Amino acid sequence: MGPALRLLLLGPPGAGKGTQARKLAERLGVPHVASGELLRQAAADRSPIGLKAKAYMDRGEYVPDEIMIWFISEHLNELGADGFVLDGFPRTIEQAKALDLELDTEQRPLQIVIGLDVPDDEVERRLTGRRTCPSCQRTYHMHYDPPAVDEVCDEDGTKLATRPDDEPETVRRRLQVFHQQTDGLYDYFRERGNLVSVDGCGELDEVSKRIDEAIEAGPR
């Protein structure tokens, strides 16, 4: 795998995008660009965009396209990196078209889109057991991926927290929004010849291995 790979992890909330994207970016030696993490950081910093976004996030709804497109484009420009692992952006066709236009113009187009398939009932199990480090944002699962010390982040010792949008009712709303606004993106990337589907169920390492194999094989 070359160091300048540009790829996107696409999947429903709780599919394991963040968990896998973080490890993959490390393996590839490229930045991990996670739209949700960036928005949560902006909200914690009380920036105008962060505060505006928080109202949508707390309801389990998408932040409007025009805000997201500007926000992520600024971040990618600041990064200036040749390769990256995108996680959570784009998630509407409008966002995908804007990103493609920008990256194509800069001659650094997206190369592979990994579609991480996980059914809705498994998503609900994963999100209700998730714990997140408020400091470094690393995620854990109480049963599937616990920290070494109960409720404490392995990376920096911070006490773990439950994300407000992981309440069961908000999870159901997030899944509904995903199916309404992101399902169509699979066809969009399939038509562009970018999409590779990967089964996101099973052990974490098993899923990582499938992702590596899918990248090696490339889109079909």
Ligand code: AP5
């Ligand atoms: P964001 O933070 O991106 O949330 P999401 O897409 O809903 O995804 P999650 O972070 O919930 O899940 P994940 O797939 O990363 O799973 P994880 O690895 O943590 O976005 C939050 C909000 O910001 C959105 O709702 C929206 O409001 C806004 N937003 C962000 N981007 C936007 C955009 N582009 N446009 C508009 N609005 C935007 O794993 C989940 C759990 O499962 C963890 O506990 C993990 O340990 C566990 N797990 C992972 N893999 C496995 C496995 N193989 N087996 C068992 N457990 C596993």
